[in-house]
Amino acid sequence: MFEAAEVGHTLDKDTYEAKQEALRAKLIAMQSRLRKSDIPVIVVVAGDDHPGCDDVIQMLNQWLDPRFVQTNAYGPPGEEATQRPAFWRYWRDLPPRGTIGIFSQAWTAAVLADRIKGGDEAAFLRAVEHVERFEQAMADDGAVVIKFWLHLPKDLLQQRLKEAEEHPDREWRVHPGDLLVDENLANNLQAVETYLRRTSTGSAPWHVIESTDPHYRDVAVAELLLEAVTRRFPRDKAARARDKAAAAAAGEEPTTFEKLDPHTVLDLVDLNQSLNKKEYHQRLEELQDRLARASRAVYQARRSAVLLFEGWDAAGKGGTIRRLVQPMKPQLYRIVPVGAPTEDELAHHYLWRFWRHMPGAGHVVIFDRSWYGRVLVERVEGFATEDQWRRAYHEINDFEEQLVEHGYYVGKFWLHISRDEQLKRFKARESTPYKRFKLTDEDYRNREKWNDYEAAVAEMVARTSSSRIPWNLIAANDKRFARCEVLRIVCEGLESLL
Amino acid sequence: MFEAAEVGHTLDKDTYEAKQEALRAKLIAMQSRLRKSDIPVIVVVAGDDHPGCDDVIQMLNQWLDPRFVQTNAYGPPGEEATQRPAFWRYWRDLPPRGTIGIFSQAWTAAVLADRIKGGDEAAFLRAVEHVERFEQAMADDGAVVIKFWLHLPKDLLQQRLKEAEEHPDREWRVHPGDLLVDENLANNLQAVETYLRRTSTGSAPWHVIESTDPHYRDVAVAELLLEAVTRRFPRDKAARARDKAAAAAAGEEPTTFEKLDPHTVLDLVDLNQSLNKKEYHQRLEELQDRLARASRAVYQARRSAVLLFEGWDAAGKGGTIRRLVQPMKPQLYRIVPVGAPTEDELAHHYLWRFWRHMPGAGHVVIFDRSWYGRVLVERVEGFATEDQWRRAYHEINDFEEQLVEHGYYVGKFWLHISRDEQLKRFKARESTPYKRFKLTDEDYRNREKWNDYEAAVAEMVARTSSSRIPWNLIAANDKRFARCEVLRIVCEGLESLL
Numbered sequence: 001m002f003e004a005a006e007v008g009h010t011l012d013k014d015t016y017e018a019k020q021e022a023l024r025a026k027l028i029a030m031q032s033r034l035r036k037s038d039i040p041v042i043v044v045v046a047g048d049d050h051p052g053c054d055d056v057i058q059m060l061n062q063w064l065d066p067r068f069v070q071t072n073a074y075g076p077p078g079e080e081a082t083q084r085p086a087f088w089r090y091w092r093d094l095p096p097r098g099t100i101g102i103f104s105q106a107w108t109a110a111v112l113a114d115r116i117k118g119g120d121e122a123a124f125l126r127a128v129e130h131v132e133r134f135e136q137a138m139a140d141d142g143a144v145v146i147k148f149w150l151h152l153p154k155d156l157l158q159q160r161l162k163e164a165e166e167h168p169d170r171e172w173r174v175h176p177g178d179l180l181v182d183e184n185l186a187n188n189l190q191a192v193e194t195y196l197r198r199t200s201t202g203s204a205p206w207h208v209i210e211s212t213d214p215h216y217r218d219v220a221v222a223e224l225l226l227e228a229v230t231r232r233f234p235r236d237k238a239a240r241a242r243d244k245a246a247a248a249a250a251g252e253e254p255t256t257f258e259k260l261d262p263h264t265v266l267d268l269v270d271l272n273q274s275l276n277k278k279e280y281h282q283r284l285e286e287l288q289d290r291l292a293r294a295s296r297a298v299y300q301a302r303r304s305a306v307l308l309f310e311g312w313d314a315a316g317k318g319g320t321i322r323r324l325v326q327p328m329k330p331q332l333y334r335i336v337p338v339g340a341p342t343e344d345e346l347a348h349h350y351l352w353r354f355w356r357h358m359p360g361a362g363h364v365v366i367f368d369r370s371w372y373g374r375v376l377v378e379r380v381e382g383f384a385t386e387d388q389w390r391r392a393y394h395e396i397n398d399f400e401e402q403l404v405e406h407g408y409y410v411g412k413f414w415l416h417i418s419r420d421e422q423l424k425r426f427k428a429r430e431s432t433p434y435k436r437f438k439l440t441d442e443d444y445r446n447r448e449k450w451n452d453y454e455a456a457v458a459e460m461v462a463r464t465s466s467s468r469i470p471w472n473l474i475a476a477n478d479k480r481f482a483r484c485e486v487l488r489i490v491c492e493g494l495e496s497l498l
Numbered sequence: 499m500f501e502a503a504e505v506g507h508t509l510d511k512d513t514y515e516a517k518q519e520a521l522r523a524k525l526i527a528m529q530s531r532l533r534k535s536d537i538p539v540i541v542v543v544a545g546d547d548h549p550g551c552d553d554v555i556q557m558l559n560q561w562l563d564p565r566f567v568q569t570n571a572y573g574p575p576g577e578e579a580t581q582r583p584a585f586w587r588y589w590r591d592l593p594p595r596g597t598i599g600i601f602s603q604a605w606t607a608a609v610l611a612d613r614i615k616g617g618d619e620a621a622f623l624r625a626v627e628h629v630e631r632f633e634q635a636m637a638d639d640g641a642v643v644i645k646f647w648l649h650l651p652k653d654l655l656q657q658r659l660k661e662a663e664e665h666p667d668r669e670w671r672v673h674p675g676d677l678l679v680d681e682n683l684a685n686n687l688q689a690v691e692t693y694l695r696r697t698s699t700g701s702a703p704w705h706v707i708e709s710t711d712p713h714y715r716d717v718a719v720a721e722l723l724l725e726a727v728t729r730r731f732p733r734d735k736a737a738r739a740r741d742k743a744a745a746a747a748a749g750e751e752p753t754t755f756e757k758l759d760p761h762t763v764l765d766l767v768d769l770n771q772s773l774n775k776k777e778y779h780q781r782l783e784e785l786q787d788r789l790a791r792a793s794r795a796v797y798q799a800r801r802s803a804v805l806l807f808e809g810w811d812a813a814g815k816g817g818t819i820r821r822l823v824q825p826m827k828p829q830l831y832r833i834v835p836v837g838a839p840t841e842d843e844l845a846h847h848y849l850w851r852f853w854r855h856m857p858g859a860g861h862v863v864i865f866d867r868s869w870y871g872r873v874l875v876e877r878v879e880g881f882a883t884e885d886q887w888r889r890a891y892h893e894i895n896d897f898e899e900q901l902v903e904h905g906y907y908v909g910k911f912w913l914h915i916s917r918d919e920q921l922k923r924f925k926a927r928e929s930t931p932y933k934r935f936k937l938t939d940e941d942y943r944n945r946e947k948w949n950d951y952e953a954a955v956a957e958m959v960a961r962t963s964s965s966r967i968p969w970n971l972i973a974a975n976d977k978r979f980a981r982c983e984v985l986r987i988v989c990e991g992l993e994s995l996l
Contacts (some may be wrong), residue, residue: 348538
């Protein structure tokens, strides 16, 4: 869930200064329109980077007109608060229409802390339900509800928390940040993931922001806040045209969060990894033997697995799948190639066609492309509406959670190659007669949209990768390396079932 | 939750015959429009009246064109199904667009049975979440999702189940109907209530239908199904005008579910109950003594209560509240009269003004009118949009559940009088100089809308009364009886905190 916020996003000082100035002017202008509207704005700032949360709140108070902003931070509940239901404090502090209320940690930290300090799962699930309903009620009432989770990679987090510890004004209770570095990491992380997934809805989404570089972090938060509120104002065509013209005259690119830093989680994949022929054959043999044993044992134990492969065109999905199934008995697995939906499939919910193929006891089903088409090709090519692909993340998460709760192993693989490598492979296909049929004009057209696809992949990973059902991003510039890597992960996954 | 479906709704044979004929023609016409649309229709038939569910499904298959209806009933999961996640069967059986899928019991019975056969609460809450997401995904995808819970009063239910037992083809697993008559009634009922509340959403609502009279039940179900599907067709003004003209020419009233039977849960209140002066003074004194003791004990135990009073104009709320607080120390209670919202209150979510008044430890807060204004006066007078008052039921349920989870006693009272009694009291006010100020033209105007208000009260009770937080419908034609009844219930409520 956090991989996509460990990319090392930064903003250099000059860019930051320039953006900051423009942003502050826009934020003030936004607030003056907001004042005349009946929209309350609820900003939640939480996360594992606790010192960072304080800094962001500081920044918001400096950049915004403080007369119409109220910041609410919560110490240990006083007598008044403990005597009343937990949400009483938060209701009391809700911003009136036309203003902004910033909530520091608030109900997010409270619900997580209760769970991690030993509260039982049912109480936790009930509390999460109250949070969902609370935020939904606000959104239904016309509020902009926007939530930021500030994230630091683990080593940096440990360092920051140590620094913070040296200050005497420590927080009053277990803090999510502490949770993610302590020894119960796995359990705690799962509580955080469950919380963020369940409460990340279309009308009250979480934005997981990488907090490594304060410049990037501050601009990202301000940008997203500005976008979320501005989107709610009645659209005034003339005004937008004026803004655009003014920006163009000033030589500015219109800033948006998406363009803030073109780096994505895919940049973290080290595409230089490779195996020479000899290493490859040796490892492949070892891994295929291991897989043969594992798949037989899985069959005997009557456990099941779902594997799915996504990746760039020509990334080598087919070849990888072939090596994967070689050592498995044919009756133990099935490959499901996913193409354009049939008439029958179009007559149903898009997940229907995939549910049909769920494996029985002892079987492995391998999807060559999958339900993620909804948030990849269908998103980028416009086959799905924005509403459709946006809600697909939740639908997919719920679907996959059911598979894991039933006891399946779910392995998700994205085969990653560079743009140059893809071009090389396309050219090679053109000149190899028996491979030429694989290449169509469409492949070249898709290349044009590389950046759009990359943004879609990054968001997919951010929203559907979790510690229980992670995305495996596989370096596939070297096919040998990719095949062995996939086999290794599948072996581990199947062995985890035994 | 079920009071409103124990009213004794019936339909005489002639009305039934006439309605049936018209309905069947309309259902067939609806199906032929449906065929040309991209809407799948998902009908869930479940409930405690298990034999009734079968009858309703029979009826639907007879009244609808069976070529475009598929009925899905579920026996014990076979090998195929147990090897896969629970929802696999239901996904497999989803109706294609343009057709109707009827689901007998299905996931509803499965989730409830698991809970009641000893599944833990966390597993239950996770399952309910999957149900919510599943039904939401269908609705988001354009499906009409409509769910019927067929309910029988307990004695009748026992009798029907006995009859059914004599047939050899008993259901394969614990059935919700059995649950509601067995010895764990309270726990089981709470599971059913939790399930129905959580999964009754705007886009996939439950309709609790009284199943006492098969004629009423069948027509109600068919009517609601027809309305739900037809509402989704593009509105064709000309066609609607034609329909209306044709109906008028045939001397028909357009049938709608709302008009099917004007009886409501309020008709069950026996307005003849009364106390003579002597009885009254004696009981009042006893009850006030008891209340004095209970309220002191509650204060010492630092427990709290929220009481709220709704009712017809001139039903005697003020006088009842005065008798209620007489024996309580002034520092222990507060009365909050609820009028039109202030500017400050309008700048917030409508529940905000009520949250502010939640009592501290040891205190009792009494609301003279309450948050239910949203689904009563604001609904009937059009101050709230349909979306607003419809979602208020969920918001209120979640709010009150938080109060009870925190340990408050929540007492909800509707003071009921007859229309005639109200008129008598209005007249009396007119002729009593010191009471005249209480009467305005508006009171008479509200009388005109008696039926609309009564329908709103019935729906409010159906959607917000539960075994943990029931509505108390108080017979108030006799003020003495009403006052003693309220005092008795409040005493019991406070004593339950000790």
